[in-house]
Amino acid sequence: MDKKTEALNKYFGFSSLRAYQEPIVDKLLEGTDTLAVLPTGSGKSICFQLPALMKNGLTLIVSPLLSLMDNQLQELRAKHIKAAAAYNSFMSPEEKSRVLRRLSSLKLLYISPEALSLPFIVERLKEVNVVMMVVDEAHCISQWGHEFRTDYLKIGPVREAVGNPCMAAFTATATPEVQLDIKKQLRMEEPAEYIHSVDRVNIALFVQRCTSEREKKKELVRIIQNAPGPGLVYVTSRKKCEELKKLLQEESAHQVEAYHGGLDNEARLMIQQQFLHGDLDVVVCTNSFGMGLNKADVEFVLHYHFPKDAESYIQEIGRAGRDGRQAWATVLYLEEDIIIPQMLMESELPPVDELDAAWETAASSRQEETTADLINKLGWTETAARFLAFYLEKHPRKRKSELLEDLEEKVQQRRFEKEKKLKVMVQWLENSNTCRRRLLLQVFGEALMKRPDPCCDICGSTIPVRKQPGNEKEKVTAPWEMRLQELFFGKEREHE
Template sequence: MGLELEDALKKWFGYEEFRQGQRQIVQNIFEGNDVFAMLPTGSGKSLCYQLPALLKEGTAVIVSPLLALMDNQVQELKQQGIKSVTAINSFLSHEEKKEKIRELPFHKIVYLSPETLTQEWVLSRLENMNISLFAVDEAHCISQWGHEFRTHYLRLGEVRKRIGNPPCLALTATATPKVQKDIVTQLQLEKAVHFIHPIDRPNIALFVKKHTGEHDKEKNLIEWIENLPGPGMVYISSRKKAEKLAQLIREKTSKTTASYHGGLSNEDRLLIQQQFLSSSLDVICCTSAFGMGINKPDIGFVIHYQYPTNLESFIQEIGRAGRDGRQSVSLLLVSPEDGDIPALLIENEFPPKEEYLAVLDDIVNNHSCKQITEEELMHQYGMEETHARFLHFYLRFFQIIDAASILTTHNVTEIGRILENQIVKRKRVKYSQLRQMETWIHEKGCRREGLLKVFNETMNPERPAICCDECGHEPPGSETTEQKVKTIFQWNARLRHILHQ
């Protein structure tokens, strides 16, 4: 299509040229091809489906896992003058959802979570529309071998068929070769064009700093926050600790900060997100609930106060730094007691045996499973959201939901045994990924090379000017207070010498 793509890029987004990899992806989508693309965090993945969606006839369906990500992208597009875009999610009332569903054909781009998309009343509306593109963002969520497996993603293959089998774009920033293969299989992209770009971000320097204990780590965190060029992000595993560290930073530094986690109301999360994006906050202390798809190019550092359960999450999170191309820092703080935290996160991800057996027993005895939802599992049985999502998926998988006759042919003990085997299998994968993360933290040798090895990639011969602590480098702008005082003293002495005093 010659220069027309560049003209459209300029018209809709104001850019003179595409970033690396974007044009080929957009071209293939516009021509009706399926595409699998792995682009590093911050490389402009969203434009790869937004531009062809605006150029093609019909409505593009964008599957996105995070509500904050959807709202952020909708607001950005509307600010750019693109009004025919909407998102349907749990931020809306039932009446608002019904109204948006009626208006779907009048939009060029529609953002949906996989949980919303797989609801029958939504699917039946999409079936009668001209769907121009089916884009799956964060596509690694479809793979049980990936770091953020979401059971509803597994239904996307059948969803795509029901809405007319439109061209599919699967996008991710972090996927090992095994996960890449699983994405292609689950979405039935056997004839897709593949674009695999290196995950390395040379402008992000990698550092691991080891501490003797929690007090030592908190003290050093404050020094790093005060001295590293911001704005910045601090990742913490628990909500309570995120709030505590935000308070500590407010008390001990000159930085403005807030905490962000899944326990906040939707309104508070959106407010804090907008404050950070508009630079009203210098630092955000957050759990993994924050960051995916957040378009803030000037983040100078990402600190992990505790390490995540896998390297894929780590790479995705540090990739939020330095999107403007400037030198930035990834800093991982480690202390001896940290090892218990990721293991606890893995254990808490799955429902305990006594919980799901009790729920199954009650459901089967009362023959109440035909229409049960995830929300009912949470409200009626008090299950956590991740536990309810896991159990609901397997109830549907075993055809207990939507097939009342199956209730008399399935034994609770047998279903429980199969669920237990699934949980054991998932935990085995998770702990293997955790060991890989911990090996990277403690092994000797270039940290960048160690990360790239996980993705079957090799180091660029031209090494970054500031690579990692194992290569003998220090973070830029990381001067401690003690070093600053020493530097001032040395300059005072030098000045006295020059003036013969």
């Protein structure tokens, strides 16, 4: 047994890697920069976790979501891998200090791009042997990516500061344009590239047009009543999450909960664990739910509100059918819903007519407080505020007039790209004569080689109806505090 297979068996209990995982692992063990575009649920984590555990030094995993960090860390701990930790805003100052003291003994450190760019973190990392950097959800680094975050643009300079370790970038969705931008921003020179199809052949695709909100709710109830689950219903607002949760609790026999940013951390964690362990059938959620959630048997993903671009759609439906069994995804399409992604896009960009006032606000703020001041004083979203703060930090000596002109141009360019992506998404939804799978693959520069059966509504497929037996036995849900304790620490056995 070679060292790689021995380590794979020791840490993860597997006797071999999947065919597409092995070359990625080999390249990272060699220290070769690597770009991997792998479908959601394909086991990309092990591609960097195994080399990290085998290398002599620290691997940084830059991750965009705290829930994603937490999920991967919990899975490693469940495998008794102790040389892994996270550094994020959920932690207390004491916990953060403890992690920084342990750096030299760690193999994996999960960290957000915002934390990684902090000067004192970079200085501390210079003191240890950083052998590899991994950027998870790497589309976030691209100005053309569907979740662009400016702090990702600082990863390249951090890499240089800590000694230019091997760089790996992983994502499930990246158009050819985004792939080029990822390589440029991460300063990857001639990386090994493993680009796999985004097509999930076991997920049938459906779009159902509705003429009113009332009809859409009626169709939602009908579909969920006849779907055994487990499944996800995606919406764009906290209010709609709660509204549809209540509707489905009243109109179906399913165990349904809502997940959104308005819940506290403990409640969100509880819902994740309930869903993972089969205590919930349906989660009505915003798009952050499901990222990194390792649940193989999700049967359906239903979009009550459609995503703003094809990349988001591919990523979200990819949370179904990870076990390889037949699954399905549907969008309840109401034409007037287009106002929702339009408003979201506008909120993500600095308002052009407020750039002058924003410059004045930033000029009177300390650099580290610029983002907070733009949010609090001008009412901007965090995304828009970070966008402006980044460019002010990047060009500290530019004259005001020149800087504002440059910013306005960049905002307009970003708006144009976002509108173009939304238009493509709407055209896909309104298409009535071409295979949906074929059109979706074209967005990513792919051709449909073989049409699966079932494929999509255009090809004659229908949403499977498998009505469950009557609800003879009601599920009993324990108080969430008790259930949370059971999930993490186990249920104490009664004395015999």
